[in-house]
Amino acid sequence: MNSSELQDRVIAALRKVHDPEIPVNIYDLGLIYELKLDGGKASVKMTLTAPNCPVADQIVADVTKAVRGVEGVSEADVDLVFDPPWSPAKMTDVGRLELLAMGVDPDRAKDSIASRPTGLTVGRRKPGMH
Numbered sequence: 001m002n003s004s005e006l007q008d009r010v011i012a013a014l015r016k017v018h019d020p021e022i023p024v025n026i027y028d029l030g031l032i033y034e035l036k037l038d039g040g041k042a043s044v045k046m047t048l049t050a051p052n053c054p055v056a057d058q059i060v061a062d063v064t065k066a067v068r069g070v071e072g073v074s075e076a077d078v079d080l081v082f083d084p085p086w087s088p089a090k091m092t093d094v095g096r097l098e099l100l101a102m103g104v105d106p107d108r109a110k111d112s113i114a115s116r117p118t119g120l121t122v123g124r125r126k127p128g129m130h
Helices: 003-014 056-068 093-101 106-115
Strands: 022-025 032-038 041-046 075-080
Touching: 003 032, 003 056, 022 093, 041 056, 056 075, 093 106
Parallel strands: 041 075
Antiparallel strands: 032 041
């Protein structure tokens, strides 16, 4: 298996890990800042939507387990970082669409991110919003 295939498999595994507070996988939420593969060793730099996340340890453990479970990965090092801070702008288009389909508008979070634990606002979209 070449490195591109291995990276695709690791990303697929990361897409199976979800933040329990936000029903979108961590990859599409933009929580994965860096993924490096060196042979069978995977190094991941990730963040959380908020530094005070009560399930931070569980999410990091889930990421470590998911990456280690990929065929071709013999070692996984997951580093939790908070610089730069997460914002909804880091989400993939897929993540944004998933949230919008659930009535969560990531764009509304931009103004309130400092005042809420996740900065995401759950609720109905205004008519005409895309």
